[in-house]
Amino acid sequence: MGIDGDKMTKWRCLVCGYVYEGEQPPDRCPRCGAPREKFVKI
Numbered sequence: 001m002g003i004d005g006d007k008m009t010k011w012r013c014l015v016c017g018y019v020y021e022g023e024q025p026p027d028r029c030p031r032c033g034a035p036r037e038k039f040v041k042i
């Protein structure tokens with residue numbers, strides 16, 4: 001059985017550059033308050 005360690009997705013805020021790690025982007029950027037639509041998968 002292999003362990004897939006590639007499940008952590010990273011998201012970057014297009015407004016301030018904040019990087020968030022998780023399956024889903026946050027509702028709002030904790031740094032600048034930008035909405036989720038401003039996050040892109042990286």
Ligand SMILES: [Zn+2]
Nearest residue numbers: 013016029032
């Ligand atoms: Zn931001």
